[in-house]
Each structure stands twice: as structure tokens, then as C-alpha cells.
Amino acid sequence: MEHSASSTRNAPLPPERPTLPRPQRPTLHARRRGKAMPRPRDVLELLKPITWFPPMWAFMCGAVSSGAGLDGRLWFVAGGVMLAGPLVCGTSQAVNDWFDRHVDAINEPDRPIPSGRIAGRWGLYIALIMTAISAVVGWLLGPLVFVAGLVGLALAWGYSAPPFRFKTSGWTGPAVVGFTYEGLSWFTGATVMLGALPATEVLIVLALYSIGAHGIMTLNDFKAVEGDRATGLKSLPVTMGVSGAARLACLTMAGAQVIVIALLAVWGITLSALIVGGVLAAQFAAMPKLLRDPAKYAPWYNGVGVTLYVLGMLAAALGLGGYI
The missing domain is CATH 1.20.120 (Four Helix Bundle (Hemerythrin (Met), subunit A))
Structure with a gap:
């Protein structure tokens, strides 16, 4: 009996279960920062103005190739330039950065979304707002331009967003970008000038x-x-x-x-x-x-x-x- 009691007293105690740290709730400051509207300069950086030049150049080529004069169409041309560059191209940049935010957090953490300068879901909201504005401007420029704009927007989303993510293919990705930046923008420029098919x-x-x-x-x-x-x-x-x-x-x-x-x-x-x-x-x-x-x-x-x-x-x- 003594041996049994001694064995019981000397038996190792079971290890204590580790205490997991309780998840911390985000601070009021962090919650407010996620809801706050991003600064205009950060939105502009997200839309990457340097990428607007190719479609705007192609739009100009389209306008020139139509052979039509500017008489009475100056505002249509200005709207078309905005549609090809800042709107549709800018939308594509916002969409791309939103769906690549996890990769960018590793490779390019200083970009607006992974850096937190555009916090929460604002990157997605900006892409959606830009899409809506682009569609409205396209509608105002006429039915053919509206259809061309919708095609460009669909390709902008399909390039980066699942399930398509055309960018993952070395054949499809460049084809989509080339068609959107050059062909579709050229078509839009000619159509804006003519009000009809080129x-x-x-x-x-x-x-x-x-x-x-x-x-x-x-x-x-x-x-x-x-x-x-x-x-x-x-x-x-x-x-x-x-x-x-x-x-x-x-x-x-x-x-x-x-x-x-x-x-x-x-x-x-x-x-x-x-x-x-x-x-x-x-x-x-x-x-x-x-x-x-x-x-x-x-x-x-x-x-x-x-x-x-x-x-x-x-x-x-x-x-x-x-x-x-």
C-alpha cells in the first residue's frame, strides 16, 4: 500500500493545456480607418494615370481614321477620350489591384490597397463606381459606343476577376489587353466621330x-x-x-x-x-x-x-x- 501511495504521489502531473490568446477586437481607430473614404490622391494612384495613354492614343487614331471633322462633335470627342482612358482603363486598374491585393501585399506592399491607404472594401467600391460611371458616359455617347464600353468593362473585370482571370494565360491575357487598349479604343474613336460603324x-x-x-x-x-x-x-x-x-x-x-x-x-x-x-x-x-x-x-x-x-x-x- 505504501508503495502504491508513493507511486501515486510521484506520478507526473498531466501537462497544462496551452492558453490560446483571445482574438483582439479592432480598435475604434482601426474601424474608422477602414470605413473612411480614401484620399483623392490615393484613388488617383490606384487608377494609374500612366496606363491611360495607350487607349487614349488609339482613340485619337480612331477619330482621325474616320475622316470626319470636329464640327459639333467636340464634346463627344472629349467624352470618348475620358471613356477610353480614365474611365474604362482606370476601372481595369482598380479591378486588377483589388483582386491582386493578397499578392501585392507580398510583392508590392506600398500599393494603395495593401498599404492600407485604401482600406476595407473601398478598392472594390471604387471599381464598381468607376464601372457605373463608365457605363453612363458610354450611354450618353450613343448606342454603339455604349456597347463598345460594356465590352471593354466586361473584359476589364474578366481579365482580373474569377472565374475567368484571363491574365493567368500568356495567350488570352495579352490578347484581351491588346484588343481593349488598341482595337476597342480605336473603334470607339471612329464611332464617336461618325455616329455609325466605321x-x-x-x-x-x-x-x-x-x-x-x-x-x-x-x-x-x-x-x-x-x-x-x-x-x-x-x-x-x-x-x-x-x-x-x-x-x-x-x-x-x-x-x-x-x-x-x-x-x-x-x-x-x-x-x-x-x-x-x-x-x-x-x-x-x-x-x-x-x-x-x-x-x-x-x-x-x-x-x-x-x-x-x-x-x-x-x-x-x-x-x-x-x-x-
């Missing part, structure tokens, strides 16, 4: 420049190859390799312009064909440097080659509009 020649050229823009968007993916690989985004530099994607981008951009040159010549728009041929020759001169080290020289080519590409767009538009 000529068949204009539609063909804007479609070709949209296809060529796939190469431009592929070059943009070179800056995030490692990040895309780590997060599972199947950009072409990831799936094809940097060299293969660079060659495809050059072929896509050049091929579209070769067809544009041939068509302009067939249609008798000779001066435009010569100018587009000249800027394409300058691009050919720049491409070998890009192909030597695509990862290093893609930003350089974006500044040189892409500038030449969009100048060719304007030359083609001037010819289609009868200005040269």
Missing part, C-alpha cells in the same frame, strides 16, 4: 494593330518572370522561355504591320504605307538588340520599338482618314 478598311486595320499589340503585352511580361513563375501565372516568358517569347513578340508585331502596309498599298494609300514601312524598318533595326538579351532589353525596346509601333498606327489612321 468603314471596313478601318475595322480591318484596327483589328491588325490589336493583334500586333499582343506582342507588346508579351514584352511587358518580361519584368515579372520570376514572380509569375512563383505565383503560377502562365505568361509566355514562363511557358515558352524568355528567348522564345521574345521571338514570338517580334514576329507578332512585325507580321501585323506587314499586312497593314500591304493593304494600305492595295487601297491606294501610298504615303501611309511608306511611313508605316519606314517605322517598321526602324523596329527591325532595334529587334536584334532585344533578342540578344530579352530580359535586359525589353524595357528599352518598350521605349523605342513600341513608340515606333504607335507612330505607325497614327500614320495609318491619317491615311485612312484622307489626311495624307
Whole structure:
């Protein structure tokens, strides 16, 4: 009995269960900060004004290609520029940042949403408000522009938002951006000026420049190859390799312009064909440097080659509009 009692006294006590910390309720200051309206400068940063230039340029090309004068349509043109750039393009940036906020919290924590400067669900609210404003402006500009605007908005959401998330594909993502930034904006510019569908020649050229823009968007993916690989985004530099994607981008951009040159010549728009041929020759001169080290020289080519590409767009538009 003594042995039994002694064993009982000396038996180890069961370990104490760890006490989990009680979750803290957010402070009044944190709750207020999440509900507070973001500052205008943070909203502007979210909408990324630097990205508005390509669709606004394409809109201008569309307006020029229509051959119509500004008489009585100045306000329509101003509204169309706003629709193509700050509204639809700005909406796409807000949508993208909202659905990428968790990744941005790791890779780019200083952006407006992950940094908390646009707190709570304000990023989503801004995207929804911008979508509504864009639709209203499109409606005011006429039924064709309204439909084009709705298509652009649908693609803006589909690019970043589940279940589609077109951006995860190196083929679909650049195609969507190229079509929206170049083709749809060009179409909107021509339609605003005419109040009707543009000529068949204009539609063909804007479609070709949209296809060529796939190469431009592929070059943009070179800056995030490692990040895309780590997060599972199947950009072409990831799936094809940097060299293969660079060659495809050059072929896509050049091929579209070769067809544009041939068509302009067939249609008798000779001066435009010569100018587009000249800027394409300058691009050919720049491409070998890009192909030597695509990862290093893609930003350089974006500044040189892409500038030449969009100048060719304007030359083609001037010819289609009868200005040269």
C-alpha cells in the first residue's frame, strides 16, 4: 500500500493545456480607418494615370481614321477620350489591384490597397463606381459606343476577376489587353466621330494593330518572370522561355504591320504605307538588340520599338482618314 501511495504521489502531473490568446477586437481607430473614404490622391494612384495613354492614343487614331471633322462633335470627342482612358482603363486598374491585393501585399506592399491607404472594401467600391460611371458616359455617347464600353468593362473585370482571370494565360491575357487598349479604343474613336460603324478598311486595320499589340503585352511580361513563375501565372516568358517569347513578340508585331502596309498599298494609300514601312524598318533595326538579351532589353525596346509601333498606327489612321 505504501508503495502504491508513493507511486501515486510521484506520478507526473498531466501537462497544462496551452492558453490560446483571445482574438483582439479592432480598435475604434482601426474601424474608422477602414470605413473612411480614401484620399483623392490615393484613388488617383490606384487608377494609374500612366496606363491611360495607350487607349487614349488609339482613340485619337480612331477619330482621325474616320475622316470626319470636329464640327459639333467636340464634346463627344472629349467624352470618348475620358471613356477610353480614365474611365474604362482606370476601372481595369482598380479591378486588377483589388483582386491582386493578397499578392501585392507580398510583392508590392506600398500599393494603395495593401498599404492600407485604401482600406476595407473601398478598392472594390471604387471599381464598381468607376464601372457605373463608365457605363453612363458610354450611354450618353450613343448606342454603339455604349456597347463598345460594356465590352471593354466586361473584359476589364474578366481579365482580373474569377472565374475567368484571363491574365493567368500568356495567350488570352495579352490578347484581351491588346484588343481593349488598341482595337476597342480605336473603334470607339471612329464611332464617336461618325455616329455609325466605321468603314471596313478601318475595322480591318484596327483589328491588325490589336493583334500586333499582343506582342507588346508579351514584352511587358518580361519584368515579372520570376514572380509569375512563383505565383503560377502562365505568361509566355514562363511557358515558352524568355528567348522564345521574345521571338514570338517580334514576329507578332512585325507580321501585323506587314499586312497593314500591304493593304494600305492595295487601297491606294501610298504615303501611309511608306511611313508605316519606314517605322517598321526602324523596329527591325532595334529587334536584334532585344533578342540578344530579352530580359535586359525589353524595357528599352518598350521605349523605342513600341513608340515606333504607335507612330505607325497614327500614320495609318491619317491615311485612312484622307489626311495624307
